[in-house]
Amino acid sequence: MVKVFFIQPDGKTIIEAKGAVGDSLLDVAQAHDIDLEGACESSMACSTCHLVIDAKDFKKLPQACEEEEDMLDLTFGLRPTSRLGCQVILTKELDGIRVHVPAETRNMLL
Ligand code: FES
Numbered sequence: 880m881v882k883v884f885f886i887q888p889d890g891k892t893i894i895e896a897k898g899a900v901g902d903s904l905l906d907v908a909q910a911h912d913i914d915l916e917g918a919c920e921s922s923m924a925c926s927t928c929h930l931v932i933d934a935k936d937f938k939k940l941p942q943a944c945e946e947e948e949d950m951l952d953l954t955f956g957l958r959p960t961s962r963l964g965c966q967v968i969l970t971k972e973l974d975g976i977r978v979h980v981p982a983e984t985r986n987m988l989l
Pocket of ligand 1: 916917923963964
């Protein structure tokens with residue numbers, strides 16, 4: 880299993896979660912009742928799965944594809960280490976990854 884630390888919007892509360900290799904960060908968040916909507920079911924059309932990755936962990940991720948970059952450009956509260964949670968897939972190397980849950984997201988489907 881791969882450990883994931885979700886830092887809640889208050890910046891203080893940290894939820895320790897676990898997922899399997901191959902799960903997305905969105906899958907893990909939803910399995911642990913973390914408030915991440917995922918309205919488009921991972922089709923890169925909503926941005927409600929926006930997460931901000933800790934800088935040191937961000938470097939371990941494969942680069943976002945063009946579609947993900949395009950959706951991130953429209954994401955509310957975009958940060959340099961923002962990613963779509965539905966597109967970040969767990970690997971063993973990501974064990975202990977720290978991700979920040981934004982206070983607000985924008986649903987591009989609406
Ligand atoms: S679930 Fe919609 S973009 Fe990730």
